[in-house]
């Protein structure tokens with residue numbers, strides 16, 4: 001009983017080198033042909049190359065997810081090339097942002113537009129292609145832990161990810177009569193594991209992000225010198241906050257999304273799937289043990305056979 005997406009066609013939006021590329025690679029490794037979207041040509045090319053060097057099949061579906069003609073255009077290209085779309089992953093988004101006292105109207109508007117219009121337009125036009133062809137497909141919208149609870153410094157992001165969560169439930173109802181499923185997947189600060197991205201960061205002397213106990217500043221850090229400002233986040237040393245010691249990697253996300261898009265999940269619709277080592281389930285007052293004191297999870301089943309330069 002192996003999970004297989006053999007014979008299926010997928011479209012993944014926002015295939016930057018972190019989570020989008022990880023999900024696209026996973027769908028390809030599980031057997032789907034994958035169309036790769038992004039506004040960045042570099043990201044599209046890199047994601048296709050990553051899929052192909054790992055033995056998969058990919059095509060470009062470039063363009064801005066907020067523009068309806070563009071969305072219809074690249075969906076039409078995928079349908080012309082491969083005849084159908086069984087899987088859509090709405091992953092494109094603008095991360096980061098500022099707190100409510102400092103966010104600009106322009107940045108708020110653009111972040112909400114990319115998430116809302118991108119998710120809506122791709123769901124609408126891929127959903128129509130599925131309904132017209134009798135494809136009992138799977139649509140996954142990528143949420144965030146910020147869609148479920150609050151962090152300082154990300155008010156636009158929190159607004160649109162919260163919107164994604166309830167869009168999923170509404171779209172699940174709209175598409176259930178066609179046998180089409182709509183779910184969300186919530187990443188929680190995964191540790192990037194794309195070998196190319198890690199190599200690039202190493203060259204640039206950048207520390208991989210993810211959860212950094214004790215990191216100073218960060219989300220909601222005070223900015224400006226106004227006397228009335230108060231810090232919105234404790235920036236001293238922190239104990240680890242994740243019960244299993246890690247929130248995982250884009251590869252963990254890829255395995256879970258691939259399964260959610262497989263025929264085994266045929267009756268799963270309108271839910272949120274989260275892979276986070278227990279982070280969201282944790283009671284606010286419970287502080288887990290230090291990672292060194294934990295047994296740790298099972299070893300990761302890797303999906304990218306690419307070796308880092310020098311390996």
Ligand SMILES: NC(=O)c1ccc[n+]([C@@H]2O[C@H](COP(=O)([O-])OP(=O)(O)OC[C@H]3O[C@@H](n4cnc5c(N)ncnc54)[C@H](O)[C@@H]3O)[C@@H](O)[C@H]2O)c1
Pocket residue numbers: 013014015016017018019020037038039040043063064065066090091092093094095114118142143144145186187188189190
């Ligand atoms: N990285 C995290 O810690 C984290 C945590 C929770 C949720 N997420 C979610 O996971 C998803 C991917 O995150 P990531 O870390 O890989 O981010 P990322 O910024 O590396 O990737 C997002 C991609 O979306 C693309 N994009 C932006 N606007 C677009 C548009 N208008 N049309 C097409 N593409 C567009 C960007 O070019 C980029 O490649 C996002 O939905 C994000 O909100 C990330």
